Amino acid sequence: MTKTFDHGGGVWSVAVPIPDNPLGHTLVYVVDTDRGPVLVDTGWDDPGSWDTLAAGLIACGTSVQEVRGVVITHHHPDHHGLSGRVREASGAWVAMHAADAAVVRRTREARPERWVGYMSAKLAAAGAPEDHLTPLRSPRALPRLSPALPDREIVPGDLLDLPGRRLRAVWTPGHTPGHVCLHLEEEHPSGLPGHGRLFSGDHLLPEITPHIGLYEDPDDGVVTDPLGDYLDSLERVGRLVPAEVLPAHQYAFTDASGRVRELLAHHEERLGGLLGLLAVPLTPWELAERMSWNRPWSEIPHASRNIAVSEAEAHLRRMVKQGRVEPVSGTEPVTYVRSG
Numbered sequence: 001m002t003k004t005f006d007h008g009g010g011v012w013s014v015a016v017p018i019p020d021n022p023l024g025h026t027l028v029y030v031v032d033t034d035r036g037p038v039l040v041d042t043g044w045d046d047p048g049s050w051d052t053l054a055a056g057l058i059a060c061g062t063s064v065q066e067v068r069g070v071v072i073t074h075h076h077p078d079h080h081g082l083s084g085r086v087r088e089a090s091g092a093w094v095a096m097h098a099a100d101a102a103v104v105r106r107t108r109e110a111r112p113e114r115w116v117g118y119m120s121a122k123l124a125a126a127g128a129p130e131d132h133l134t135p136l137r138s139p140r141a142l143p144r145l146s147p148a149l150p151d152r153e154i155v156p157g158d159l160l161d162l163p164g165r166r167l168r169a170v171w172t173p174g175h176t177p178g179h180v181c182l183h184l185e186e187e188h189p190s191g192l193p194g195h196g197r198l199f200s201g202d203h204l205l206p207e208i209t210p211h212i213g214l215y216e217d218p219d220d221g222v223v224t225d226p227l228g229d230y231l232d233s234l235e236r237v238g239r240l241v242p243a244e245v246l247p248a249h250q251y252a253f254t255d256a257s258g259r260v261r262e263l264l265a266h267h268e269e270r271l272g273g274l275l276g277l278l279a280v281p282l283t284p285w286e287l288a289e290r291m292s293w294n295r296p297w298s299e300i301p302h303a304s305r306n307i308a309v310s311e312a313e314a315h316l317r318r319m320v321k322q323g324r325v326e327p328v329s330g331t332e333p334v335t336y337v338r339s340g
């Protein structure tokens with residue numbers, strides 16, 4: 001069954017399913033313009049998801065063939081998966097921030113063996129035990145991903161090419177290096193107080209916090225601070241004071257500033273908890289084992305443990321940068337401990 005919703009003022013959403021995923025669906029937004037609809041995100045690349053998107057666009061009074069452009073909040077497959085198919089069917093342009101376009105290019109070019117080598121070296125350096133590394137090293141068929149290369153760049157601060165509308169790009173790195181929110185700078189159709197509406201992607205969601213890990217890049221030597229980026233980005237969207245937030249998962253909500261404050265408090269509390277754990281020196285892996293997740297560590301599957309360690313490392317980066325934590329010199333794999 002296709003679920004569409006009319007948000008008013010020439011904006012609709014289509015709930016496009018993500019197969020076998022607890023998130024359930026991606027909300028693909030349809031923004032009417034003077035020259036045909038523009039989509040914000042496209043959804044997961046799966047035949048059923050494609051059919052839902054196509055049927056949803058018809059329910060919104062248009063069709064895939066009429067799509068004029070696609071604006072991607074970030075490169076993740078539940079957002080960018082169907083962009084190639086939409087472009088093939090319609091000739092639409094696909095726009096993305098340069099930092100995420102670089103991730104797409106790398107994904108298309110990377111040899112799976114190189115990626116596996118990079119990941120196992122990184123996990124070993126984080127203190128992952130041998131039994132976690134062994135399955136990574138054993139040869140197996142790896143899926144070769146080929147996400148669509150965007151043909152336009154989303155430039156932070158610029159208005160996008162949506163005739164008759166004012167949609168401005170707000171760069172919100174953190175969840176990915178090139179994540180953007182899109183600010184529809186028009187009065188709210190129901191007159192809700194605040195400044196327009198914000199398509200928030202995965203950056204600001206009503207009930208869940210997005211995953212913040214390291215920006216994985218085998219070629220990049222720069223020490224990034226994704227959690228620091230994310231917290232700065234949260235404050236940036238809070239200052240926009242949108243009347244309503246239109247996120248890519250769950251549901252639309254108001255009081256963006258309240259949600260931003262909640263998330264900032266949540267992260268501060270989490271960092272405080274980690275500082276407590278770091279009274280004794282721990283590797284990133286050991287820290288991940290001790291952090292609280294949505295289930296006990298023993299029940300977290302192999303692939304999710306990689307994501308958990310990446311999240312632990314992002315928190316360590318942040319605390320090292322703040323001077324609250326420091327690496328213990330001469331340890332291998334490196335351990336971290338509370339400063340002072």
Ligand SMILES: [Zn+2]
Pocket residue numbers: 074076175202
């Ligand atoms: Zn995402």
Ligand SMILES: [Zn+2]
Pocket residue numbers: 076078079202248249
């Ligand atoms: Zn997502």
